[in-house]
Amino acid sequence: MSLKARIFSSNKRIFDCLTAEGDIVSATALAMLLKNDNSLVVGDNVNLEPDGESQWTITSAEERTSTIFRNIPREHTKKIIASNVDAVLIVVSAGQPTYKRGLVDRYLVRATQWGLPALLVFNKMDLFDGEFDLAFEAERVKQLGVTTFEVCAEDPDRKAAVLGNGFHELKKMLKGNTAILLGQSGVGKSRLITELSGGEVELLSGDLGKVGKGMHTTTWAELVECGDFTLVDSPGVRSMSLSDISDEEELLNYFPDIADGAVKCKFRNCEHAENSKGCWFQTLKLEDHSSAVVFSRLESYIRIRLEITQIPTWEKK
Ligand SMILES: Nc1nc2c(ncn2[C@@H]2O[C@H](COP(=O)(O)OP(=O)(O)O)[C@@H](O)[C@H]2O)c(=O)[nH]1
Ligand SMILES: [Mg+2]
Ligand SMILES: [Zn+2]
Known part of the structure; x- marks a missing residue:
């Protein structure tokens, strides 16, 4: 009889799982499920098969939603x-x-x-x-x-x-x-x-x-x-480090609101900084409520951009 369960903690290749019935089961896993770069993690929905008397083995994992x-x-x-x-x-x-x-x-x-x-x-x-x-x-x-x-x-x-x-x-x-x-x-x-x-x-x-x-x-x-x-x-x-982000273009994907403004800016390679003359962001009036929101987000964006562009390319994976 096989069981469906979800891994809720793991320690040295022993996985504690919560079954659909609400029972806690400790299990080992088939070696093919423990590849270095794609091993089982907490949150995985898995199938367990009995292995001997009171032992369980994880034999497969369902596709992950995230x-x-x-x-x-x-x-x-x-x-x-x-x-x-x-x-x-x-x-x-x-x-x-x-x-x-x-x-x-x-x-x-x-x-x-x-x-x-x-x-x-x-x-x-x-x-x-x-x-x-x-x-x-x-x-x-x-x-x-x-x-x-x-x-x-x-x-x-x-x-x-x-x-x-x-x-x-x-x-x-x-x-x-x-x-x-x-x-x-x-x-x-x-x-x-x-x-x-x-x-x-x-x-x-x-x-x-x-x-x-x-x-x-x-x-x-x-x-x-x-x-x-x-x-x-x-x-x-x-960790606060966002060093995994490769460049400005990728960062813009994670700042959709700033990306919206950036397409309105007519300059290519504009830094959208305070001293960027004619930049669309600089035409916003600080006293407008919605502009204050944009500026506060732009500030975070620029700070992170500075940080990730300072990392030499060869240091990125
Ligand atoms: N006054 C107050 N103290 C809180 C509140 N929530 C947590 N604390 C206290 O803040 C400290 C840190 O909480 P903790 O849960 O350990 O924070 P964690 O590091 O984020 O897990 C503890 O002393 C808590 O009792 C709150 O809503 N009000
Ligand atoms: Mg804590
Ligand atoms: Zn600009």
């Missing part, structure tokens, strides 16, 4: 670390660590590269002191189809006064999906996962301090079952 990679700048490679993810959940903090717009735009690049829609969660709203314009920060990503949420992981019932969407709306949106969390350390991802799972999964939160034996720490990607949705936590994908 793949999540991590960039390894030092090795000039990308490595697939998870699959069959439906959305990217970007988590930022409205308290400490301070909100960084540029980081959100980098994560949005990743979501676009992975071909996934993104959600943006402003956590720690209980600590928000008006340091940035929440409505504007939400608006600048909404034009890209990103839904925004205003939550406090420590108080799920807290009202979403500005954005309307709070913790419960987030839960509803995640229903039936697998989402990968992105966000810098300390923004409350672990706390949020615990809360979203209804307290079923206790992840090691920053303030718990010491890492005890058998305690949960995230070093690899793994799936966290939260009832009617699944979350992926992986520190590996949070």
Whole structure:
């Protein structure tokens, strides 16, 4: 009798799988499924066959709907670390660590590269002191189809006064999906996962301090079952380096809004910079609300472009 299951964690070629019936099964895999550049990863839907008494072997994997990679700048490679993810959940903090717009735009690049829609969660709203314009920060990503949420992981019932969407709306949106969390350390991802799972999964939160034996720490990607949705936590994908992007043309694919403006610019090879005379972007009036959105995105685009064009071609793969 064969079983259908999904890999939720892996360690040294042992794969922990969740069967369609909700059972947890540990399995090894056929060698042909463990090729270096295309091995099994968490999120894969697999077929298991019994092997002896209580042993299971993964004999095949279903085609993936999406793949999540991590960039390894030092090795000039990308490595697939998870699959069959439906959305990217970007988590930022409205308290400490301070909100960084540029980081959100980098994560949005990743979501676009992975071909996934993104959600943006402003956590720690209980600590928000008006340091940035929440409505504007939400608006600048909404034009890209990103839904925004205003939550406090420590108080799920807290009202979403500005954005309307709070913790419960987030839960509803995640229903039936697998989402990968992105966000810098300390923004409350672990706390949020615990809360979203209804307290079923206790992840090691920053303030718990010491890492005890058998305690949960995230070093690899793994799936966290939260009832009617699944979350992926992986520190590996949070690197800010976008050194895998080969050139300006490729980068424009990940900034569709800037690409729209760039085609309106009549100059070839225009840098669309502040000192680019006659550039279409420079004809925008800063005081217009929509122009402010474009400028803030252009700023991120130019910064990333500078970074990737400074890397010698021979260093790229
Ligand atoms: N005040 C406040 N603190 C929070 C909130 N969410 C998380 N924290 C705290 O922020 C710290 C970092 O949280 P953690 O979940 O470990 O962040 P991670 O590094 O992103 O996983 C911990 O001390 C949490 O208790 C929140 O909404 N409000
Ligand atoms: Mg954490
Ligand atoms: Zn221009």
